[in-house]
Amino acid sequence: MSGAGVGTRYLRRRAATSLLVILGVVTITFVISRIVPADPAQLYAGARARPEQVEQVRQDLNLDAPVTSQYVSYLGDLLQGDLGVSFATRRPIAQDLRRFLPATLELALAATLLSMVVGIPAGVLAASRQSRMSDTSIRLFAVTGVSMPVFWSALLLQLLFASKLGWLPLAGRTDASVNFDEITGFFVIDSVLSGSWSNFADVMVHLALPVAVMAAYPLGLTIRLIRGSMLEVLGSDYIEAATVAQVPRRTVLSRLALKNAVLPALTVLGLTFAYSVSSAFLVETVFAWPGLGKYLTDAVVRVDFPVITAAALAVTVVYVLVNLALDLVQARLDPRVKLG
Amino acid sequence: MDSEPQSPARRFGLGGLRRARSRVAAPGSALWHFARSRLGMAATVIVVLFLLAAVFAPWLTPYADAGRGVPDLPVRLQGPSWSHWLGTDDLGRDVLARVLFGARAALLVAVGVVVTSVVIGVVVGAIAGYFGRWVDEILMRITDTFLAFPPLLLAVLIAAALGASLRNTVIAIAISWWPWYARLVRSHVLSLRERPFVKAVRAIGVPNRRVIAKHIVPNAMAPVWVQATADLGAAVLTAAGLSFVGLGPRPAHRGLGNHDLRGPPIRAVGPMVDRRLRRSGHRDRGHGLQPRRRCHPRRHRSPHQGRPAMTALLEVDDLHVTFNPPAGPVRAVRGVSLQVRRGEILGVVGESGCGKTVLFRALLGLLPATASVSGAMRVSGEDMPTDGTLQAAAALVYQNPGAALNPVFTIGRQLQIVAGTRDPEVLCDLLSRAGLVEPRRLLGAYPHEFSGGMRQRAVIALALAQQPQLLIADEPTTALDVTTQAQVLDLIADLRHRHQLAVVLISHDLAAIRRVCDRVMVLYAGRVAETGETNEVLGAPSHPYTQALLESVPRPEAVGGDLASIPGSVPDGRDEIPGCAFAPRCRHASDGCRTDQPALRPVQPVKPAQPGHAAACVLVETPV
Numbered sequence: 004m005s006g007a008g009v010g011t012r013y014l015r016r017r018a019a020t021s022l023l024v025i026l027g028v029v030t031i032t033f034v035i036s037r038i039v040p041a042d043p044a045q046l047y048a049g050a051r052a053r054p055e056q057v058e059q060v061r062q063d064l065n066l067d068a069p070v071t072s073q074y075v076s077y078l079g080d081l082l083q084g085d086l087g088v089s090f091a092t093r094r095p096i097a098q099d100l101r102r103f104l105p106a107t108l109e110l111a112l113a114a115t116l117l118s119m120v121v122g123i124p125a126g127v128l129a130a131s132r133q134s135r136m137s138d139t140s141i142r143l144f145a146v147t148g149v150s151m152p153v154f155w156s157a158l159l160l161q162l163l164f165a166s167k168l169g170w171l172p173l174a175g176r177t178d179a180s181v182n183f184d185e186i187t188g189f190f191v192i193d194s195v196l197s198g199s200w201s202n203f204a205d206v207m208v209h210l211a212l213p214v215a216v217m218a219a220y221p222l223g224l225t226i227r228l229i230r231g232s233m234l235e236v237l238g239s240d241y242i243e244a245a246t247v248a249q250v251p252r253r254t255v256l257s258r259l260a261l262k263n264a265v266l267p268a269l270t271v272l273g274l275t276f277a278y279s280v281s282s283a284f285l286v287e288t289v290f291a292w293p294g295l296g297k298y299l300t301d302a303v304v305r306v307d308f309p310v311i312t313a314a315a316l317a318v319t320v321v322y323v324l325v326n327l328a329l330d331l332v333q334a335r336l337d338p339r340v341k342l343g
Numbered sequence: 344m345d346s347e348p349q350s351p352a353r354r355f356g357l358g359g360l361r362r363a364r365s366r367v368a369a370p371g372s373a374l375w376h377f378a379r380s381r382l383g384m385a386a387t388v389i390v391v392l393f394l395l396a397a398v399f400a401p402w403l404t405p406y407a408d409a410g411r412g413v414p415d416l417p418v419r420l421q422g423p424s425w426s427h428w429l430g431t432d433d434l435g436r437d438v439l440a441r442v443l444f445g446a447r448a449a450l451l452v453a454v455g456v457v458v459t460s461v462v463i464g465v466v467v468g469a470i471a472g473y474f475g476r477w478v479d480e481i482l483m484r485i486t487d488t489f490l491a492f493p494p495l496l497l498a499v500l501i502a503a504a505l506g507a508s509l510r511n512t513v514i515a516i517a518i519s520w521w522p523w524y525a526r527l528v529r530s531h532v533l534s535l536r537e538r539p540f541v542k543a544v545r546a547i548g549v550p551n552r553r554v555i556a557k558h559i560v561p562n563a564m565a566p567v568w569v570q571a572t573a574d575l576g577a578a579v580l581t582a583a584g585l586s587f588v589g590l591g592p593r594p595a596h597r598g599l600g601n602h603d604l605r606g607p608p609i610r611a612v613g614p615m616v617d618r619r620l621r622r623s624g625h626r627d628r629g630h631g632l633q634p635r636r637r638c639h640p641r642r643h644r645s646p647h648q649g650r651p652a653m654t655a656l657l658e659v660d661d662l663h664v665t666f667n668p669p670a671g672p673v674r675a676v677r678g679v680s681l682q683v684r685r686g687e688i689l690g691v692v693g694e695s696g697c698g699k700t701v702l703f704r705a706l707l708g709l710l711p712a713t714a715s716v717s718g719a720m721r722v723s724g725e726d727m728p729t730d731g732t733l734q735a736a737a738a739l740v741y742q743n744p745g746a747a748l749n750p751v752f753t754i755g756r757q758l759q760i761v762a763g764t765r766d767p768e769v770l771c772d773l774l775s776r777a778g779l780v781e782p783r784r785l786l787g788a789y790p791h792e793f794s795g796g797m798r799q800r801a802v803i804a805l806a807l808a809q810q811p812q813l814l815i816a817d818e819p820t821t822a823l824d825v826t827t828q829a830q831v832l833d834l835i836a837d838l839r840h841r842h843q844l845a846v847v848l849i850s851h852d853l854a855a856i857r858r859v860c861d862r863v864m865v866l867y868a869g870r871v872a873e874t875g876e877t878n879e880v881l882g883a884p885s886h887p888y889t890q891a892l893l894e895s896v897p898r899p900e901a902v903g904g905d906l907a908s909i910p911g912s913v914p915d916g917r918d919e920i921p922g923c924a925f926a927p928r929c930r931h932a933s934d935g936c937r938t939d940q941p942a943l944r945p946v947q948p949v950k951p952a953q954p955g956h957a958a959a960c961v962l963v964e965t966p967v
Contacts, residue, residue: 023484024487024488024491025491027484027485027487027488027491028488028491028492030488031492032500035500035501035504036500036504039501039504039505040504040505046504150576152580152583152584153584154583154584154587239746240741240743240746240747241746241747241748242749243709243739244739244741244747244802244805245761246709246734247707247709247734247737247738247809248738248761248805248806248808248809249734249735249809250760254760258760259749259760262751262752263749263750263751266751277493277494278493278494280496281493281494281496281584282495282584284495284499284584284587284588285584285587285588288587288588299499300588300589303499303503303588303590304588304589306503308503308504311499311500311503312500315496315497315499315500318493319491319492319493319496322491322492323491337751338750338751338789338791
């Protein structure tokens with residue numbers, strides 16, 4: 004089996020591939036932002052910019068220079084962590100991202116976690132009671148989850164839980180009255196660090212609706228995925244052999260079959276995180292959640308092009324890294340994945 | 344398992360009806376199955392209604408202008424009424440009209456996105472797969488990079504760079520989607536490229552462009568259509584998302600995404616229902632395909648000592664197994680009786696499809712719930728229901744040991760779970776008894792680290808861990824190489840002696856049967872053709888089918904001569920067989936053989952307390 008050396012080699016090779024992919028992503032972003040638009044300077048300066056402002060931008064960004072030298076300086080800026088300046092607010096984008104990224108990650112991680120914690124057992128349950136009442140209702144739930152447009156379910160839940168019942172807050176990350184130090188940027192952690200139970204409770208009730216909305220799609224996806232791969236595993240000879248050996252059904256499902264069903268699905272489950280991040284635009288806009296998605300949406304509305312490019316790049320890099328982490332976890336857990 | 348025979352009404356009436364219908368609508372096709380289900384029917388109707396509504400929107404509503412976005416301020420924000428079924432929005436436009444026209448835009452976007460991304464994807468995928476090497480390398484790296492973006496994000500970025508319009512929405516989504524099609528097509532082209540018909544046209548000098556267009560792409564399209572159909576719905580959702588952040592089609596062509604925001608949310612119900620129902624077509628398939636399994640509480644297994652060696656462990660009388668697919672019942676086993684004694688190996692032979700595997704899977708309760716099983720079974724002289732109770736006494740050894748071991752657990756862990764103990768001594772002992780050396784090291788190993796022979800030994804160890812009285816080995820040596828085959832057979836023979844096991848060896852390898860079996864049972868079309876001691880049945884076969892089987896075994900001394908085969912094929916399980924099932928293929932058959940079913944008759948004088956040599960053929964003359 005794998006010695007430590009082989010594992011490290013796999014890790015190194017996988018990391019190198021990810022780096023190449025990130026370089027490719029940067030290149031595509033560059034092409035879309037500098038070459039695709041008819042006049043990038045006009046786009047960067049904004050629709051209402053005066054001609055001299057457009058000229059200023061053209062010089063600042065070196066847009067008259069040959070494409071190759073533009074590309075080199077673009078890469079150089081990125082390496083130094085310089086993502087440019089927002090034309091709407093004049094703030095450095097890197098600084099904004101540092102502030103907004105944790106808010107989005109908090110939301111996306113919570114949604115991913117929720118979809119796995121609920122989705123995996125639900126998928127197993129559905130597969131084990133195939134075609135019966137509970138299976139049908141779980142599948143109906145899953146289909147509803149993947150079919151509902153995020154902004155629509157968000158509005159309905161807001162209407163029900165915030166406006167009509169008043170059980171949950173309408174929007175935002177915290178109440179205006181709540182105040183604590185932002186140490187990590189993850190409010191769940193920060194509120195715990197502040198030592199106040201009411202702070203933590205406030206953060207949690209604000210998380211409830213956006214997370215529920217965000218998790219709907221990945222949850223449906225997870226249920227269908229796990230149900231499908233579970234059915235396949237349950238049809239295999241080794242599970243039949245365990246049944247003939249009279250291993251209790253519960254053990255067969257929770258110990259023998261589950262690991263087989265989840266491991267190959269793990270890479271695909273990485274998609275759940277991707278979907279959470281993608282739907283962040285919509286969810287954060289509806290819930291006035293001060294994260295990357297809202298930042299990006301606002302930039303789109305203001306046609307603040309440097310921000311759009313930089314935020315898209317940042318989200319993609321996070322996404323690539325998450326997939327890398329998932330692959331490594333899978334390689335660690337699945338004996339069949341060849342490390343080397 | 345349903346062990347009661349089915350009611351005649353169900354057996355004939357419904358079955359006949361189903362068969363009659365299946366002749367009309369090409370049975371077996373996926374579309375046929377889909378349309379047959381109630382859910383499938385409902386989904387089809389809804390999708391068709393939606394398409395009609397989208398296409399004929401201008402004629403379906405008196406408010407076509409409102410649908411195109413023209414405001415009518417005097418009637419703004421009205422609730423549902425007779426003249427405005429879903430009310431009006433903040434600019435006084437009829438919501439129903441807007442929904443209908445929104446569906447038009449949605450349909451346009453969906454078709455536009457799917458067509459564009461399929462075209463790009465198919466071209467890139469076909470070129471990459473066909474030319475291979477550096478072309479493939481470069482194109483696939485580019486594809487992978489596009490796939491690295493979260494799906495909606497790339498579309499947002501492109502739409503922002505291009506500016507918002509219906510056309511740009513289509514372009515933005517298509518650019519973020521084509522890589523999926525490129526990968527799909529490439530993988531199919533890779534295998535198509537090696538196919539003889541492609542090699543042939545290349546060899547006669549057909550230019551590459553024509554080969555790709557005429558011979559490669561048309562054959563690689565099937566999976567693309569499946570994916571494209573599923574993507575139509577997703578395209579609408581994505582376009583709605585883009586509209587929501589302000590990057591969708593401009594107001595003149597609104598998608599379904601952006602007119603739901605103002606006014607009370609009830610307005611949004613229309614588009615919601617549309618979308619959800621359009622997706623309901625993509626439901627999971629495959630229900631009803633898995634056998635339903637049961638688990639019986641673990642029974643205490645009696646130890647093997649203290650019983651005379653030659654009592655029958657398993658006796659089966661007149662077992663029938665019938666499958667009931669929609670196309671009509673299939674009779675796999677048609678009245679088989681058998682017995683297996685402790686310390687004895689019974690060989691079960693016959694061509695594929697003669698019912699040998701089904702027979703024992705039925706006794707183990709491993710058939711789908713739709714199969715009906717009838718007959719009597721006694722285990723150690725005790726009457727037992729034939730619905731899987733045999734599991735308590737039996738263990739199964741599979742044809743493919745690779746599939747019978749769980750790939751993600753170590754051998755030790757799997758033994759632990761079955762044996763119900765963590766004691767390494769016990770587990771090592773099981774492995775040693777299955778003939779594996781260095782058992783302690785093997786406990787921590789995964790199945791994929793084993794050779795084929797070792798895997799089969801591990802499967803046997805797992806079987807022993809169940810402390811069975813009966814071992815059912817279904818073609819245990821077919822997947823192994825010849826030397827390993829002999830070793831595994833000898834191991835089974837040896838275990839039988841050491842543990843007084845009753846063994847059933849299902850095989851069509853007559854050499855294997857001859858090597859280890861005490862008795863043999865020849866099955867044909869779900870009936871017993873001949874049974875008796877191995878050397879009698881295989882040495883002096885009485886049934887023409889057994890004779891034919893033996894003649895079709897290749898013999899080294901007959902090199903050069905034609906290999907005998909049995910003309911014709913095993914009868915269809917759907918047919919009633921009035922006479923001898925083998926008659927159509929039998930050279931001795933007379934008219935009587937086709938109408939009267941021959942009973943099993945003793946070939947030799949019956950010895951007491953022991954089943955003798957018997958064959959089901961009119962040619963057999965019972966000695967007195």
